[in-house]
Amino acid sequence: xxxxxxxxxxxxxxxxxxxxxxxxxxxxxxxxxxxxxxxxxxxxxxxxxxxxxxxxxxxxxxxxxxxxxxxxxxxxx
Numbered sequence: 835x836x837x838x839x840x841x842x843x844x845x846x847x848x849x850x851x852x853x854x855x856x857x858x859x860x861x862x863x864x865x866x867x868x869x870x871x872x873x874x875x876x877x878x879x880x881x882x883x884x885x886x887x888x889x890x891x892x893x894x895x896x897x898x899x900x901x902x903x904x905x906x907x908x909x910x911x
Contacts, residue, residue, distance in 0.1 A: 839864070849863055849864065
């Protein structure tokens with residue numbers, strides 16, 4: 835599929851420089867950047883939907899089941 839895209843000159847120059855640095859075409863760079871953005875938005879939407887199903891009360895009940903003990907030596911800051 836072909837897509838014509840109009841970019842500001844400054845963005846085009848930056849994309850050209852980055853694609854050269856990365857050893858990829860501008861098309862590959864833009865496709866990769868778009869895929870990353872879509873994945874980030876999808877992940878955020880997924881997490882928001884999961885959060886809607888959550889319950890603060892259930893979370894606090896689960897935390898209350900954790901024994902009151904000192905943390906592991908490797909977990910200390």
